[in-house]
Amino acid sequence: MNFVSVRIITSDVQRLVRFYGEITDMPVTMYTEDFAELATPACTLAIGSTRTLQLFGDDVTRPADSHTAIIEFRVGDVDAEFARLSDTIKDATVQKPTTMPWGNRSLLFRDPDGNLVNFFTPVTAEAIKKFDK
Known part of the structure; x- marks a missing residue:
């Protein structure tokens, strides 16, 4: 088994993409308007919009909580x-x-x-x- 990613769910993907790009001084790849990743040698920080959770059902997580x-x-x-x-x-x-x-x-x-x-x-x-x- 290999731990590869943590995902933050947010109502404002662009805001977190800008923030994590600035604090890490690393590129954040936008795959869609609803999903981005900051890849590091050890692990990936994924940033997903609340819209991505519609695939999993209601109230799976609450952004900013x-x-x-x-x-x-x-x-x-x-x-x-x-x-x-x-x-x-x-x-x-x-x-x-x-x-x-x-x-x-x-x-x-x-x-x-x-x-x-x-x-x-x-x-x-x-x-x-x-x-x-």
Whole structure:
């Protein structure tokens, strides 16, 4: 088995495509007006409109209503990313770069739909070893 994707359902695909393209500085591929993907070497972040859920039935998910998941990106230097994105995420920052007890330096902020996003950099020898497998 291989974990390959997480999909965010939104009522505004274009807004999230612009946001994730800007924060990751990576291209987001629009396949249709209702579906896009940000492909990284480890996993894909898919962005789908609420219209894509019509295939699965009513009330499968509610856009902009996530309070349990965090979308995480490993970055080379979380402090540099915070400086780069300071204007973009200034009103959405939940936690400025902080070294966590498990060895990652972490920046938490919300995307335009309110989903939590974590940019992190392993900083302790143990955390670095874990992610450099």
